Structure formats: structure tokens, C-alpha cells
Amino acid sequence: LGIFLIVWFCGASYPEYEKISRSETEIPGLDEGISPQGVCPLPENEGGYTLAMSGYMVKGGASRVYLFGGETNKYITLEKDGKALTTHFGGITCSGNYLLVASGKQMVRIPLSAALNAKDGDSVAITDSFSTDINNAYCYYYGDKLYVGEFYRESNYKTQESHHITKDGETNYAFIYEYDADESAAGGVVSTTPAKAISVRGLVQGVAVCEDGIVLSTSYGLADSHIYVYENILGGETEDRASVGDAEVPLYRLDSTNLKKDLTAPCMSEEICIADGKLYILYESACNKYKYFVRVRTYYVDVISLEELL
Numbered sequence: 001l002g003i004f005l006i007v008w009f010c011g012a013s014y015p016e017y018e019k020i021s022r023s024e025t026e027i028p029g030l031d032e033g034i035s036p037q038g039v040c041p042l043p044e045n046e047g048g049y050t051l052a053m054s055g056y057m058v059k060g061g062a063s064r065v066y067l068f069g070g071e072t073n074k075y076i077t078l079e080k081d082g083k084a085l086t087t088h089f090g091g092i093t094c095s096g097n098y099l100l101v102a103s104g105k106q107m108v109r110i111p112l113s114a115a116l117n118a119k120d121g122d123s124v125a126i127t128d129s130f131s132t133d134i135n136n137a138y139c140y141y142y143g144d145k146l147y148v149g150e151f152y153r154e155s156n157y158k159t160q161e162s163h164h165i166t167k168d169g170e171t172n173y174a175f176i177y178e179y180d181a182d183e184s185a186a187g188g189v190v191s192t193t194p195a196k197a198i199s200v201r202g203l204v205q206g207v208a209v210c211e212d213g214i215v216l217s218t219s220y221g222l223a224d225s226h227i228y229v230y231e232n233i234l235g236g237e238t239e240d241r242a243s244v245g246d247a248e249v250p251l252y253r254l255d256s257t258n259l260k261k262d263l264t265a266p267c268m269s270e271e272i273c274i275a276d277g278k279l280y281i282l283y284e285s286a287c288n289k290y291k292y293f294v295r296v297r298t299y300y301v302d303v304i305s306l307e308e309l310l
Contacts, residue, residue: 041275130187
């Protein structure tokens with residue numbers, strides 16, 4: 001057992017990943033006890049912040065949103081009715097004028113300007129929110145679409161049975177919803193009923209959508225992460241349908257028939273995003289909760305050129 005553990009811990013090797021990726025921006029807040037969950041790019045701003053990150057505190061307390069990537073970093077907490085949110089913060093995404101954070105079954109929204117103008121440690125009041133029928137683990141804006149997805153693992157993160165879909169012997173276990181986005185609408189979406197549902201595999205921690213593909217980040221625990229690249233099938237027609245509340249919406253499926261690439265990566269990849277022709281990958285492995293027993297500690301947000309990945 002001792003020999004096995006030594007070989008397993010010391011033998012982590014990711015030749016293809018290491019060839020095309022590089023460490024770009026140090027992950028903030030690790031020494032303060034943050035467990036990183038979500039990441040998104042920010043538009044150009046006076047503070048020089050390039051990225052936002054969401055996460056929860058390992059020892060409890062108010063969850064945080066960090067603005068980082070510039071000369072200085074800072075964090076804010078979010079509050080509702082004067083009380084700071086201590087719920088699990090999953091993904092984060094930026095529509096341009098707003099930050100949207102996944103918080104349980106709620107997607108909560110704050111003005112980006114309020115986050116930029118806040119001082120380090122300040123609390124920013126939520127503008128509005130909307131509810132979904134899934135536990136929101138990650139989110140992503142692409143154009144005028146908002147994607148919100150759930151995480152599935154059989155033993156401890158179950159999803160609705162109706163989201164378990166088998167085709168040609170291959171089973172997907174989770175949904176990603178596509179919403180029509182509108183910053184001027186309540187919650188930032190035209191309707192709280194999604195326009196589409198996307199069937200995906202289990203263990204998904206993040207999604208990024210671009211014209212040429214859909215990328216999923218998958219991980220759990222000490223096992224290697226995987227970055228899956230699929231064709232972007234969302235512009236095509238589908239005869240399949242999914243029930244969301246009282247509505248029937250078009251259902252699309254990401255599986256082996258449209259998989260383009262499976263890239264093995266270090267453990268505990270979290271949310272991903274695309275900016276400036278690069279895929280950004282956030283990791284949780286260097287947080288205080290896990291860093292003493294993981295195979296690889298990743299202290300930086302890694303980037304991969306989209307051209308090389310796709």
C-alpha cells in the first residue's frame with residue numbers, strides 16, 4: 001500500500017496538458033480560507049481587474065467574490081435584506097454590467113459597478129435574483145445567452161431522475177439550461193423557463209461556450225480532471241424535448257457522437273471561461289481544505305489557447 005501511494009502521488013503526469021497550458025494569474029484568497037469555485041472574465045475597468053472569482057469559506061462565514069488579476073486584489077461579500085450570504089457560492093459570470101453568482105437554486109445578481117467601487121471586504125447588496133429547479137453549480141454568458149448547470153455524482157450529489165438520459169448505451173445524468181438573457185429584465189433573463197436544455201455527463205464543474213465548441217470541466221476529489229471539448233450543436237434542430245416545470249423545451253445532448261477532445265488535467269478543476277482567445281481554468285486543489293493530500297496543488301488560473309484546444 002505504501003509503495004502504491006508513493007507511486008500514485010508522485011506519478012501524476014499530464015504531458016499533453018502541460019504542453020499546451022500555462023499558469024497565468026495567481027488564485028487569490030487561498031491563505032484566507034477560500035475554496036475557489038467560479039471564475040469569469042471582466043470588461044476593462046479602472047481598477048485593472050481582469051477576472052472575478054466566487055467561492056465559499058472552508059471554516060464557514062460569508063461566501064466571497066474576489067476581483068483580481070490587476071496590481072491589487074480585493075474581495076466583497078453579498079448581502080440580502082442586510083444579511084451577508086453564507087450559502088455555497090458556485091459559479092460566477094459577467095454579463096457586462098452585472099455579476100451573476102450561483103447560490104443554491106438561486107442565481108443572484110449585483111451591479112458590476114458596485115463591486116468595482118467597493119472597498120476590500122465590503123458587502124454589496126443583491127439587486128435581484130431568479131430561481132431554477134436545479135442546484136446551480138456553474139454558469140456562463142455567451143452572447144445573449146446564459147447557461148446554468150448542475151453537478152451530478154451518484155453517492156452524494158444526485159439529480160432528478162428525469163435528467164438521467166440513456167441513448168445507445170451511454171447515460172448522461174445532468175442538465176445545463178440555456179436562458180435568453182436581458183440585462184434590463186428581472187434577474188437578467190427574459191423568462192425563468194429556459195429556452196433549451198442540454199444533457200451532459202456527471203461531475204461537470206464548469207461550461208464554456210463559443211462558436212466552434214462547447215467545453216466542459218469535470219472533476220471530483222483526487223482523481224484527474226478532464227476537459228471535454230464538444231461540437232457546438234446548439235444551432236441545429238432537435239426532436240427531443242425535456243420537461244422543465246410545466247413547459248416542454250428543446251433538448252440537446254453532449255455525448256461521444258459529438259465529442260472532439262478529451263484532455264486529462266490535474267485534479268480539482270472547477271469553473272472555466274473563455275476570454276481573448278484563451279480558455280481559463282480555475283482549480284480548488286490548493287485551498288486549505290485539500291492541499292495537504294492532493295497529488296498536484298495548482299495555485300494559478302491556467303490558460304490554454306483556444307486554437308490549440310479546438
